[in-house]
Amino acid sequence: MLQYSLRRLLIGAGMLLALSMLIFVMLRLTPGDPIDAYIDPNVPMSPSDLVELRNTLGLDAPPPVQYLAWLQQAVMGNLGYSIKRPDQPVLSLVFSRIGPTVLLMGSAIIISIIAGIASGMISAVRRNSVVDLSFSLFAVTGISSPPFLSALVGLYLFSVYFNWLPSGGMLTPGRDFSIADLLHHLILPASLLAVAQTALIMRYMRSSMLEVLNQDYVRTARAKGVYEFWVITKHALRNALLPVVTLIGSTIGLAIGGAIFIESVFNWPGMGLLMVDAVENRDYPVIMGSTLVIGACVIFVNILTDLAYAVIDPRIKVG
Amino acid sequence: MNAMSKISSAIAIAAMMATTAMPMLTAPAQAATLSGGFDVGPGGFQGNFNPLAATSGFTWLSVYFEPLVTYDEKLQKVVGLLASSYEVSADQLTYTFKLADAKWHDGKPFTAKDAKFTMSLAQNAKTGSVLAARLTAVSSVEAADDKTLVIKLSAPSSSLMDTLTKVMMLPEHALSQIAPDQLAKNTWWSTTPIGTGPFKFTRYVTDQYVEMAANSDYRGGKPALEKVINRYFANPAAAIAALRAGEIQFTYVDSNDLGAFKNNKDFRIIEGDSFVVNYLGFNHDSPIWKDARVRQAVMYAINRDAIIQSLYGGAAKTANCAYVSEQVVPKNIEPYAYNPEKAKQLLKEAGWDQINGNKPITLLTYYTTPLAANVMAAVQAMLGQVGINVTPRAVDTPTYNSIVLNPTPDTSQFQMVYAGLQNGPDAGSINVGLNEKQIPPAGPNVARVRMPELTKALDVALGETDAAKRDARYQEVCKVMNKDLPWGTLWVANRYGVASAKLKDFVWTPAPGGGPYQAHPEKWSIAD
Numbered sequence: 001m002l003q004y005s006l007r008r009l010l011i012g013a014g015m016l017l018a019l020s021m022l023i024f025v026m027l028r029l030t031p032g033d034p035i036d037a038y039i040d041p042n043v044p045m046s047p048s049d050l051v052e053l054r055n056t057l058g059l060d061a062p063p064p065v066q067y068l069a070w071l072q073q074a075v076m077g078n079l080g081y082s083i084k085r086p087d088q089p090v091l092s093l094v095f096s097r098i099g100p101t102v103l104l105m106g107s108a109i110i111i112s113i114i115a116g117i118a119s120g121m122i123s124a125v126r127r128n129s130v131v132d133l134s135f136s137l138f139a140v141t142g143i144s145s146p147p148f149l150s151a152l153v154g155l156y157l158f159s160v161y162f163n164w165l166p167s168g169g170m171l172t173p174g175r176d177f178s179i180a181d182l183l184h185h186l187i188l189p190a191s192l193l194a195v196a197q198t199a200l201i202m203r204y205m206r207s208s209m210l211e212v213l214n215q216d217y218v219r220t221a222r223a224k225g226v227y228e229f230w231v232i233t234k235h236a237l238r239n240a241l242l243p244v245v246t247l248i249g250s251t252i253g254l255a256i257g258g259a260i261f262i263e264s265v266f267n268w269p270g271m272g273l274l275m276v277d278a279v280e281n282r283d284y285p286v287i288m289g290s291t292l293v294i295g296a297c298v299i300f301v302n303i304l305t306d307l308a309y310a311v312i313d314p315r316i317k318v319g
Numbered sequence: 320m321n322a323m324s325k326i327s328s329a330i331a332i333a334a335m336m337a338t339t340a341m342p343m344l345t346a347p348a349q350a351a352t353l354s355g356g357f358d359v360g361p362g363g364f365q366g367n368f369n370p371l372a373a374t375s376g377f378t379w380l381s382v383y384f385e386p387l388v389t390y391d392e393k394l395q396k397v398v399g400l401l402a403s404s405y406e407v408s409a410d411q412l413t414y415t416f417k418l419a420d421a422k423w424h425d426g427k428p429f430t431a432k433d434a435k436f437t438m439s440l441a442q443n444a445k446t447g448s449v450l451a452a453r454l455t456a457v458s459s460v461e462a463a464d465d466k467t468l469v470i471k472l473s474a475p476s477s478s479l480m481d482t483l484t485k486v487m488m489l490p491e492h493a494l495s496q497i498a499p500d501q502l503a504k505n506t507w508w509s510t511t512p513i514g515t516g517p518f519k520f521t522r523y524v525t526d527q528y529v530e531m532a533a534n535s536d537y538r539g540g541k542p543a544l545e546k547v548i549n550r551y552f553a554n555p556a557a558a559i560a561a562l563r564a565g566e567i568q569f570t571y572v573d574s575n576d577l578g579a580f581k582n583n584k585d586f587r588i589i590e591g592d593s594f595v596v597n598y599l600g601f602n603h604d605s606p607i608w609k610d611a612r613v614r615q616a617v618m619y620a621i622n623r624d625a626i627i628q629s630l631y632g633g634a635a636k637t638a639n640c641a642y643v644s645e646q647v648v649p650k651n652i653e654p655y656a657y658n659p660e661k662a663k664q665l666l667k668e669a670g671w672d673q674i675n676g677n678k679p680i681t682l683l684t685y686y687t688t689p690l691a692a693n694v695m696a697a698v699q700a701m702l703g704q705v706g707i708n709v710t711p712r713a714v715d716t717p718t719y720n721s722i723v724l725n726p727t728p729d730t731s732q733f734q735m736v737y738a739g740l741q742n743g744p745d746a747g748s749i750n751v752g753l754n755e756k757q758i759p760p761a762g763p764n765v766a767r768v769r770m771p772e773l774t775k776a777l778d779v780a781l782g783e784t785d786a787a788k789r790d791a792r793y794q795e796v797c798k799v800m801n802k803d804l805p806w807g808t809l810w811v812a813n814r815y816g817v818a819s820a821k822l823k824d825f826v827w828t829p830a831p832g833g834g835p836y837q838a839h840p841e842k843w844s845i846a847d
Contacts, residue, residue: 034715039720040374041685042361042739043832047724047749047760049452052444058501085366088525096525106783152556159564160612167560173528173548234637264553264576269526273553277526282717304423 005307012299016229017297020074020288025068029282033059034083037282070288075229080291084281090289093274098293098296100170101270104262105255109188112197113248114291117241119198124213124240125232135202142199147192147258151265155191168267192257197251204247214238352543353568353822353845354528356558357382358549360571361595361814361831365551368508368527370487371440371448378833379549381529382840383424384514386489387416387434388480389466392826392835394594394744397480398837401429401488401515411475411784416468421538423490424513424520431462436491438470440499443449443627447503453482458638468659475784481745484835488515513560517542517841526551543824543844559817560584566844568819569827574634575690589816590634591828596641596744599682599698599807600736600766607680612669614804618655620705621664621698627810630693635812640797641742641749643811647793652801663706682709683733685719695737707734723765736765741831744813746793750777753805768805819844 010307034057035050054060057068073080079090079118123132142150159167165188172181211216221235222228260272267273271290280284357379358365364376368650370384381389387402399405402416421429438460444451456476461469472479490513498504509523517539518531527547533542550567552558558570563579572580572588580586599617601608627635636643639652682699684691695711702709714722722732751757755765755774755807776799780792800808814829824842828834 024415030718032715032721034717034720036720036724037717039716039724040832041716041719041765043374043741045374045449045763048762049449052451053447053449056445056447056503080502085509086372087368087506087508092527104663141743155557155560163564167566168552168557169527169550170529171356171524173550174530174546205404211614252739265557267527267551267553267557273526277553279716280717 001307001310005303007301008306012296012303016292016295017071018073020292021067023288023291024063024070027282027287028063032282034282035059037084037280060175067186070285071260074288074292079292080285082278082283082286084221084278084283084286093286094271094290094293097269097271097274097290100268101259101263103186103272104190104193104268105252105259107186107246108150108197108255108259109252110189112194112201115194116198117205118243120202120244120290121207121237123202123206123210124209126295127210132206135206139199139202140170142195143203145195147196147261148265150195151189151192151262152275153267154188156245158188187269189262193255193262196258200246200251201248205240206242208243209236212236213238255264323454324596330551351543351842351845352548352804353544353546353825353843354548354550355567356550356552356555356561356570358833359552359555359558360573360829362387362571362830364833366650368512368523369447369451369503371487372503373485373487373679373832374449375507375668375832376839378827378830379529379779380487380833381516382518382519382547382549382837383512383516383534383672384489385421385516386479386484386835387418388489389484390744390830390834392828394592394828394836397484400837401434412472413663414470414479415463416470416530417420418466418468419538420466421515422713423492424429424534425493426488426536427490427492429467429515429662430465430495431468431491432465433488433491434468435462436495437458437486437489440489440494440502441486443461443499446499450465450482451522453478453847477781477784477789478745478747481748485832487835497696500666504574510640517839518547523545537841539839539841543840544840547843562817562819565819568822569825570817571829572815572817573688573690574631574815575688576803576813577632577817585820587818587820589818589827589829590813591815592743593739593812593814593829594741594831595739596638596643596742596749596811597737597739598641599809600639600738601804601806602730602734602736603767603769603805604728605729605734607675610669611672612665613674614807615655616662616669616671616705617707617805617807618662618700619658619665620707621701621809622657623809624657626694626697630697631688631812633698634815635810637810638808640800640808641753641806642746642793643738644743644746646790647796647797649794652798654688659701659705675707677708679708679710680733681710681739682736683719683722684711684713685716686736686737686739687713687715691737696778698737699843711737724759724763726760728759738765743831746789746796747781749783749796755798770803770805773799773803773805819845 007021035054039045058066082088082090082093113116123135123264138226155167157163167185170185173176177179218231218236221231260276262268263270263272264276358376362375362378364373367373367376370380373380385401387400388397391398391831401419401421403419405414405416407414418431423429440446441448441450442454456471456472456479457473458473459471463469485837493513506533512520517537519534521530521532523529528551531547533545535541549844555573559572559576561567562570577588580588582788601614623637627633639654644646682695683692683697699709723736743750751762752764753768753773754764755769758767776796779795783789783792816827818825823844823846826838828836830836
């Protein structure tokens, strides 16, 4: 087991190294560098004015030298400084963004699980009723709306038109931190991020539930005189949930993609906003650093999952 | 209704609540706090706190930092700010500044030693200063006494005062211990900066907002507002949503987003000259533009008035050279009124069929707004009608710069550019885009204009130290441009900001790079 863990960790480190090389090469193939991003074509400034800055940033060195210099520092835990925000180290910038993204995605996932399962269940129980039709309409709209569209429509409706919720940010500027303020800012982006996933879960839940409701054991339970509420929740729901749980796991990727749009529209200070901004500004250290941290998290979680399988299910042998 | 129905109804309501959004209690607006998107739009620079590295963002920086001199509100002349007065010697080589009786936000007095220290940082490229190249004419800076600063030049410079408006004074006592090459990386800028302006830095919440509090000791009087907040937005649309929702009281707004604010008594639209001339830059490295008749044909083929009316809503002035201000545009220059027949005739005379014919010509731009996309489509259609086949290509700014500023460029990637360049308030700022000596990598003459007559006219105008004669010199530049067409000049558009009607004495103008200019933030106030 120990040997297996060590081997997986070593492979993980190798994958991270390969990832960093890949990102580095891809960045250098992208047209324009941080200095090009610095020059506003409307405001006169010559590239020669920025020669010193290019030297200071080490952008004049040959790419392999730049990569090795970066790697040497990265191994020691120093991911360098942001080019756009030179007074901020990349590591602290990235870590300060993980929390808001996890909060946004986590809330969206919880909302979509609760709302998707509940509405799917009701749709199945009240099949072909007005409620079922309305939920189905919502599901079709939700699945077919890309996140940037639902985000903008939601922003217009709930912030601009009804003026119920803030249009962006994580906290009210100038006010001290409070949970209520955070939730007030969280509810709209999290709900909108949850729309597509809720719709998907609802569709699966509905069909899975309908299938289960026609099973013999449900009929038997009813015949035995079990109260309808218990038939649904105890006998049908638990069995209907199985395929839905598998689906939930696989749609988390959807939430990650959607989070980038939602964070941009709502100015939510998470990883998505950081990375979009870094790419627009060719902020190499931030792009490298954030990709590396995300990559490390994914690899680490995968290793943990494999190990957990082995612990939970003795039939799976590792090593 | 049975129990199951009740429960399912309750769950249905809960589900609806979770997926839509519920109104929550909104806290009452804070008194005397102005929130704005001060760094939204082309003049903004979100996330930059260091004035030495600022290529724009001066509107916000000048809320807490101050330069010795600044532009007046209309961007017409340079006036004193931290310098209460200044004198220029007859030979234009010595500038003497008398400094105002100002204090830093920590209470220490602002002296000529601080000004000298700031100049040394600005002149030193190792600090990351983007001003260093523009201050090479400065031979010495001396503090004659606590309140007198003397700047000496090695040669007269007509652009020195313009550059000095961008040199924000910095405190020697706070920064002298930091090595120049470590200065840009220091956290002082975004944690404990001090200036001499009407507001003091309070805090920066990363990528969310910057908060300032009134500097009650400000020499211009205690500010009317208690706080000023600069909200960051990932895009202008988000800022407009926040403005309409009442969360902020001011932001820059693109001209095609103005509709929601027109005839709305809750908002005030602020209009101003962008000081950016838009042009079609002929890549002079490409042989297809060699014949002047071809360049003239481009000018005659484009119905600029129609584009201005239909796409800019009339809020732009046609430019027949780099300038539109009356004092620098001579009378009787060719207006290049829309005349497609003449364009076709000129192309025929030049032998366009042999030069290029119907082959596609790449029209490169860094403008990615919907307005720019419409302009490019209109230009493409109009040029197509006379037989010039352009293919627009919009890329992001770093990509554009990497293509056009490349010392050994691939001409086929940008036979033509749709771009803009600052043409004021200092008329000399256009020089870098047209002077032969500014061809990359030396400067940003991206169209590779090599016209000796134009270069000479620009050099003469820049070297003109007699302010009274300067306009005439720039008229000559305009005349040469109008005749030789280094660019197909299009127009100078207006830009806009929208402020809440509750804001009083709020001064803003869409200055290139955000200014600086006399905005008097200490006078801004907000009605309850």
